[in-house]
Amino acid sequence: MANLKFPDGFWWGAATSATQSEGTVAGDGKGDNIWDYASRHYNNRFFDGVTTQETSRFYTDHVADIDRMKALGLNSLRTSISWSRLIPDASGTVNPLAVQFYRDVFQRMRDAGIAPFVNLFHFDLPMYLQTEGGWENKATIDAYARYAKTCFELFGDLVDHWFTFNEPMIPAEAGYLHDRHYPFVVEFKRAAQVLHNIVVAHCRGIEAFRASGLTSQIGIIMDVIPVYPRSQNPADLKAAHMADLFYTKSLNEAILKGHYPSELNEVLTQYGQRPEAVSAEELALIAATKIDLLGINYYRPRRVKARESLPNPEGVFAPEWFFEPYEMPGRQMNTSRGIEIYPEALYDIAKMIDRDYPGIPWFVSENGIGIQDEARFIRDGMVQDDYRIDFLKAHLACLHRAISEGSHCLGYHMWTFVDCWSWMNAYKNRYGFYRLDLATGEKTLKKSGVWFKQLIQANGFELTQTE
Template sequence: MKYTFSKDFFWGAATSATQSEGTVKNDGKGENIWDYSSKVFNYRFFEGVTTKDTSKFYTDYKQDIQNMADINFNSFRTSISWSRLFPKGIGEINQAAVAFYQDVFDELNKKGIKPFVNLYHFDMPMDLQELGGFENRKVIDAYKEYASTCFKLFGDKVGYWFTFNEPMIPAEAGYLHDRHYPYVVDFKRAAQVLHNIILAHCEAVKVFRQENYFGKIGIIMDVIPVYPRSENPADLYAAEMADLFYTRSLNDAVLKGKYPEKLITVLKEYGQLPEDIRSEDIELIQQTKIDLLGINYYRPRRVKARESLPNPNGVFSPEWFYDNYEMPGRRMNTSRGIEIYPKGLYDIAQKIQHEYENIDWFVSENGIGIQDEENFIQDGMVQDDYRIEFLQEHLVWLHRAMKEGSNCLGYHMWTSVDCWSWINAYKNRYGFYRLDLETGEKTVKKSGLWFKQVVAENGFEVQEKIEVI
């Protein structure tokens, strides 16, 4: 069966500055929280690999972009490193960074690859983190100035801007669940960080509108669709609460212009409302509209009613209202320990279509990370049929959603070339190109050649119909 997409569909991949650029001597880059934490808390990182040892995009960008062109990318998302452009987060601009990003965007455009540029991908400049990061409203002002500078410097080269990648993660992983620096465990502080990130997003959009830059501006959301164990009211309530905290808290604020009333009620009941929310904040959130939504999808969240009462003296968290549920027979990516569920992408598309005014959107990340991928090398190429199967299944469900009216404009896989992946470093590989960690050589995988043909034909054919039920 043949699955065909529109001729102007965005095909490509995504990465981030911290995960791909690396550093070289005298590049002028300032330290960000990942440079700092991968060094000072090195034991938290797989095999101790730091941000210095990423996929060398800073030096290899011309060849990397040629590699993208070789497999027919027409678009590519990356981020600007705030601490590369402003080594201290504010103040003096690093002119070497300006030249680098101008060259990157020029090279992409020259190759017919539209730059999708994200302003913030988890990488707070260390000088600003020492002021409190997004807990401190002064950092919102610093981010606004950073965004404005990026628009001025690169606005003639970039038509698609995104304020944040997965804005929930810096709040949840950095201030509640002890995964990212600064390793705080405090729900109220996490909620304040999320609120201030939403304000920073709104301020950047406001600047973009006021200065009348060409192109579109949006945000990249990490969406984990929630599924209850059963139709039992207790399980349904668990799913409602998981969705309320981890999805609607952010999506409703950005896409509907207001926080969910139920969320406010719950946080008041438990004394967890952020300390600093002002009337002008609420007005700004109400007034802010985006042009384009990116959706990162990797896995579902399955939940059930809690089987025990939470510790009343423990740290308040969304997990007070549900337990995770491991569905029997679920299909797993054992390398990462997460479920593979292609239909989740269709369910997200349905939610956007019916609950969020069918806004224009695209798949900004989707992919599969596999450990020990060198075991699949034959004749010098990674034979990653598992990745091709993964992509096919997700694209079939996406195709169905689009046929039913969802305004999806494109699909970006994570990622183009194997990159450093936060605390997992290079444990799992995601790219269309394999990175040899010893030589730095980048070689196309079987999935890259498959993707090249997909883009050339604006679709693909499968011998057996993939079940879509």
């Protein structure tokens, strides 16, 4: 039996986002974002056709939900501001009902001892910007900088931890290359331009924050998928290197080191895939921009091997031209999502940060397990989600090991507090400490929530040798 204690002041919390939790009600003044639009107009792509209309009802339930957070003992929670709720149309006029809502949320959280960690952008671009070209249009960068400045002015007195973007790779990769998110474009060069423009917008957001005079912190939330080669064969190692270059270092080095990897520039030049609208001034801004805090989202590893066939030279250029997925025999799977469960990667991520980006304070900003048909595990009115407790123990044990070896990890936020609407999957998989009854809106604590409360109270947990 090992008693795993975490550092004093460790951030124990959860994470969510505006679009996935708030919902809408008549007269709230909210404008459409791309998810509102897509879930209606491409409804067949969304599991059971569930739209963003209700999601987890945080807009109407936030008072009771914050009481629920307090009852669990959370000392922090990451959420986001809905850009299209705050600034509903192209006029730039601020929605007073949104200001009232967010100020009430952040004040109630503070009063409950829950630090609000506030993200400015979680995939939810306003439709009035998307119709003008979205993140391909440089004007969106300017609009984002104005939006960020507005948020700092309106809520800066209530928020101590700000984040510019959640998973900035996703709007580019999922929306402009791999046909997973609206606008369902499949073209690498456009995806690369979108990613670059988001990086510049991040820098402009940091610039606006520094100019605001706020003494709080600002950072970014990154999605990290550690890459593991099938073997130590040089071809497999090269495949892993290329996967890491495209999906991790392309973004990490721009944000954390101030420049794009030279090797990536060489590859994109060789294949004629470099984005064209990249200025010297933008590269200088990227080089000069520093963050205060890094959030790391982790769900799964990426296992790759050398390709066994040549890519179609007439096909769509993609990172997968240089590697292909490898399914490791004996891997532990979450069959609901079809992804591998590999807790040891949290340790590897911590070591990667120590090695490649030393001195940057960080925390686990998302980690969680989504399970389909969780209602089958209800006993005596409570979801008996022992699998989620086991998931938490395994991942936290690996994180604790890294911290004990000196990793500067400041906290752990589970995804998520209440079962939430999850993009194309809608409510297919459930992630929360609280179960949401879609028909009634009732929210009931799961067994994992009871365990997480005990974890927070003890600032650690006991791990047996068999776990």
